[in-house]
Amino acid sequence: MSDSETVPPATAGTASAAAAAQTTGSAPATGGGAQEVSGGDPATAGGAPEVIGSAAALPKEAVEIAAGYAFSGPALDLGALLWDARCLPDVQIRIPLPMLNRHGLVAGATGTGKTKTLQLVAEQLSAQGVPVFLADIKGDVSGISAPGASNDKVQGRAADVRQEWTATGFPAEFYALGGMGNGIPVRATITSFGPVLLSKVLQLNRTQEQSLGLIFHYADQKGLELVDLKDLRAVATFLTSDEGKAELKGIGGLSTATAGVILRSLTAFEAQGMSPFFGEPEFDTSELLRVAGDGRGVVSVLELPAVQDKPQLFSTFLMWLLADLFHDLPEVGDADKPKLVFFFDEAHLLFNDASKAFLDSITQTVRLIRSKGVGVFFVTQTPKDVPADVLGQLGNRVQHALRAFTPDDQKALKATVKTFPNSPYDLEEVLTGLGTGEAVITVLSEKGAPTPVAVTRLRAPESLMGPVDAGALDAAVKGSPLYGRYAQAVDRESAYEKLTAAEAARAEAARAEAARAEAARAEAAGAAREAAASEAATAPGKGRAKAPRASREDASVVEQVVGSGMFKSLARSVGTQIGREITRSLFGTARRKR
Numbered sequence: 374m375s376d377s378e379t380v381p382p383a384t385a386g387t388a389s390a391a392a393a394a395q396t397t398g399s400a401p402a403t404g405g406g407a408q409e410v411s412g413g414d415p416a417t418a419g420g421a422p423e424v425i426g427s428a429a430a431l432p433k434e435a436v437e438i439a440a441g442y443a444f445s446g447p448a449l450d451l452g453a454l455l456w457d458a459r460c461l462p463d464v465q466i467r468i469p470l471p472m473l474n475r476h477g478l479v480a481g482a483t484g485t486g487k488t489k490t491l492q493l494v495a496e497q498l499s500a501q502g503v504p505v506f507l508a509d510i511k512g513d514v515s516g517i518s519a520p521g522a523s524n525d526k527v528q529g530r531a532a533d534v535r536q537e538w539t540a541t542g543f544p545a546e547f548y549a550l551g552g553m554g555n556g557i558p559v560r561a562t563i564t565s566f567g568p569v570l571l572s573k574v575l576q577l578n579r580t581q582e583q584s585l586g587l588i589f590h591y592a593d594q595k596g597l598e599l600v601d602l603k604d605l606r607a608v609a610t611f612l613t614s615d616e617g618k619a620e621l622k623g624i625g626g627l628s629t630a631t632a633g634v635i636l637r638s639l640t641a642f643e644a645q646g647m648s649p650f651f652g653e654p655e656f657d658t659s660e661l662l663r664v665a666g667d668g669r670g671v672v673s674v675l676e677l678p679a680v681q682d683k684p685q686l687f688s689t690f691l692m693w694l695l696a697d698l699f700h701d702l703p704e705v706g707d708a709d710k711p712k713l714v715f716f717f718d719e720a721h722l723l724f725n726d727a728s729k730a731f732l733d734s735i736t737q738t739v740r741l742i743r744s745k746g747v748g749v750f751f752v753t754q755t756p757k758d759v760p761a762d763v764l765g766q767l768g769n770r771v772q773h774a775l776r777a778f779t780p781d782d783q784k785a786l787k788a789t790v791k792t793f794p795n796s797p798y799d800l801e802e803v804l805t806g807l808g809t810g811e812a813v814i815t816v817l818s819e820k821g822a823p824t825p826v827a828v829t830r831l832r833a834p835e836s837l838m839g840p841v842d843a844g845a846l847d848a849a850v851k852g853s854p855l856y857g858r859y860a861q862a863v864d865r866e867s868a869y870e871k872l873t874a875a876e877a878a879r880a881e882a883a884r885a886e887a888a889r890a891e892a893a894r895a896e897a898a899g900a901a902r903e904a905a906a907s908e909a910a911t912a913p914g915k916g917r918a919k920a921p922r923a924s925r926e927d928a929s930v931v932e933q934v935v936g937s938g939m940f941k942s943l944a945r946s947v948g949t950q951i952g953r954e955i956t957r958s959l960f961g962t963a964r965r966k967r
Contacts, residue, residue, distance in 0.1 A: 481773025516837030
């Protein structure tokens with residue numbers, strides 16, 4: 374390809390369908406790559422696909438599909454059209470940049486190339502100045518920060534789709550939940566996490582979720598900050614004590630049995646090593662919106678291999694990140710490009726065993742966050758993993774191969790086909806015959822209408838396919854300006870400390886009262902003995918000595934304790950915020966002023 378034939382990456386639109394039918398050799402020149410790209414079988418027939426180099430040879434159906442992807446504005450390049458077992462590089466399949474906040478779905482069986490698709494899209498978003506968030510479940514996305522390695526497969530793929538492949542690394546930050554793994558620690562306070570999300574993590578039922586909400590309500594009103602798990606346990610324990618029960622009489626109370634379930638769930642949660650995820654310093658989600666000095670968007674990679682066996686935790690924590698962004702970001706409406714694109718890997722884990730209230734909150738968050746400039750892509754195996762109300766909001770679809778080995782697989786295949794617009798393809802046959810790195814695609818056009826279904830051979834990512842060296846990853850984490858801000862956990866005074874101090878003050882007051890009563894009893898007994906002795910020593914008829922009157926102190930010891938500065942300070946810290954409950958969002962999440 375000559376320089377004059379090269380279209381600038383992701384910024385120039387493809388030619389119109391009519392022009393595509395008359396022009397050869399013109400195609401966008403973005404993409405990416407790395408160590409390995411598998412070609413796989415063509416979409417509709419076996420054997421190596423034929424690459425058509427002349428647009429004059431485009432079949433009628435391909436020209437019609439090309440017209441649907443002939444965007445005039447900035448777009449990301451996904452790959453080249455596959456038609457009748459042939460790769461047609463003159464028909465470039467693209468997605469308009471402004472449509473990335475209309476959300477999307479990347480689906481497909483294990484090993485079909487979903488992760489590489491994320492990498493490809495993330496690279497091009499970064500190049501356009503759009504920050505990206507990636508959840509790295511398997512630990513193989515860190516390579517996006519390093520240039521890829523060229524090999525025959527990469528070069529073959531680039532030639533197939535007419536991609537000018539250049540090894541490129543992209544600016545990245547690496548995070549880890551609670552510092553569990555190699556990354557900047559990401560923590561949330563219990564207060565900001567909220568009762569709805571926490572109920573999902575603790576696997577509580579609806580009644581228990583409502584009771585947990587009551588505990589949060591009380592803590593909010595009384596100014597008892599729930600920073601970590603011991604704070605929540607302290608408040609729950611207090612509200613089931615004799616003194617605490619009276620506090621909730623006006624708003625329904627907290628049953629001892631339900632509180633016991635919540636406390637046992639917290640204990641089991643802690644036993645699994647979950648404590649580090651809740652605490653301070655709390656992660657500021659605005660860090661995910663950063664742009665590097667060269668204008669490229671920062672790719673935030675949340676490293677999750679260390680918590681693969683805790684799916685409820687990491688899926689719910691990702692939802693907290695999204696809910697927090699929704700809570701903080703202003704409305705922007707339709708923009709030239711998204712503020713952030715959020716990839717939610719292993720999305721089925723988020724929806725498994727979810728309560729109706731939780732699903733309703735997800736649906737509403739996804740629906741509304743688009744107007745704040747955030748795009749959300751769910752990544753999972755089949756569309757049926759995502760509830761219909763959420764799936765209906767995902768305008769951009771990249772469907773990799775599906776397997777049909779069992780009756781359930783066949784049912785899922787038929788259901789997937791029904792989610793696509795009508796097309797000239799036999800999608801049931803196509804979806805079971807796609808090779809690795811190939812997908813069925815439909816996106817939203819610049820006018821918001823679905824584009825024609827296009828079987829596509831995807832471009833190769835330009836960054837490293839696979840993890841970076843552990844030493845390089847560690848250096849990147851510790852060299853980040855964010856590391857010093859979040860690395861060291863802080864345990865400040867919060868609900869646990871306040872309630873413990875108040876209990877200590879009450880115990881001291883009780884001990885003082887007991888001591889005063891004992892002293893009074895001893896004084897009375899002494900007075901009685903003196904009176905008896907005096908009476909015995911007095912001769913009959915000489916009158917009776919007056920018993921000494923028991924003296925009373927001006928203020929009892931307990932009154933002195935209750936009136937002390939320490940006790941009053943504790944009382945103020947617990948009670949001065951009555952009626953100032955924290956405002957919470959759809960998920961019951963709340964933010965402190967930063």
